[in-house]
């Protein structure tokens with residue numbers, strides 16, 4: 001038997017393989033709520049413009065609510081023969097209300113329907129990402145506030161560079177996630193236009209009111225070109241690229257947590273709630289959540305590339321290739337939200353090991369730059385020469401197996417006669433961080449100012 005929605009010109013039904021490759025209901029059932037919202041807006045508009053009678057519109061409205069409650073209640077029977085969510089909902093509506101169901105699709109196509117549903121779904125995910133990012137930023141702020149003056153090593157090349165504060169390191173991520181947040185808001189604003197009423201590709205001769213359906217669905221405006229409306233998937237690609245960048249930030253932080261929680265670093269203790277054990281090694285506590293967050297960028301960026309490849313050669317307007325957009329976006333969205341929530345939980349629970357951080361900050365000649373700066377300030381030596389003098393002192397300390405503050409004044413004066421006792425004031429890590437008061441620097445006073453600024457912004 002041929003398809004009940006479009007089988008008029010067909011004598012035979014599809015092969016089982018055709019049905020399998022064609023059907024999207026297995027995944028696009030996730031668009032059910034959006035599909036029904038879109039249909040309700042469309043039916044209300046058809047009645048308001050006199051295209052549909054009020055009694056038919058009312059039957060459709062009630063019927064759609066029944067279908068929605070069946071789907072939400074888990075009693076709805078999805079059919080692969082009906083291909084996708086749009087035809088599954090409409091076929092059930094027909095069973096529930098009869099003949100008026102057949103009038104719902106007036107002036108509409110599945111092409112503008114799916115574009116509308118998908119935009120609504122992605123818009124919800126952008127809102128969820130906004131909430132997830134804000135929650136994570138608040139968790140980071142709490143850590144930064146607690147540890148505005150805890151000293152730890154700052155790294156370049158993962159080699160000890162200069163002492164920084166724990167709070168400063170946490171606030172670096174607040175800045176990164178705030179840019180993700182602004183990308184989310186920006187993408188939401190750009191994508192929030194309604195494709196509904198573009199119909200198959202060319203618009204329709206029925207006197208529809210696209211402004212009305214756009215408003216009903218919370219869109220800022222109807223899309224201005226019907227070909228574009230059914231063809232565009234850049235909103236989904238933008239979602240995936242925003243998600244990719246954010247997942248990259250999550251992954252970098254996750255990598256740091258993996259390193260920091262190792263026995264060799266012991267910078268942090270992750271909570272039991274966000275760690276796992278080993279089935280063979282009884283002593284193990286593994287940072288699995290961090291490792292999995294680190295890995296999520298793989299599938300999220302993979303989705304971005306996959307959809308870009310699907311779209312890149314498609315002529316206007318709709319092609320069935322575009323049905324492949326959904327699984328990529330669903331998977332990326334699920335994993336981005338999960339990674340945000342897991343990171344927030346880990347950050348809230350983790351305990352910094354303050355003595356270990358401070359010991360590590362003091363090792364590795366981390367205040368060598370402070371020593372060179374002191375020479376410039378106090379003796380007038382050009383920086384390049386001060387750099388050289390300091391390098392000689394570092395080599396001396398290294399050969400003796402001690403740190404810079406362990407050298408005697410006589411040792412130092414042997415290298416540069418202008419050095420005085422005052423140099424020892426800048427060799428301690430607390431003095432070092434306290435001195436870095438330039439705007440955006442690591443000094444506790446700067447960190448506290450940034451924490452205050454962000455608390456205000458996030459209320």
Ligand code: ARG
Pocket residue numbers: 024028083084110111114318320322323324
């Ligand atoms: N299931 C389809 C999709 O996800 C809906 C649109 C189908 N349109 C069509 N002309 N066959 O893209």
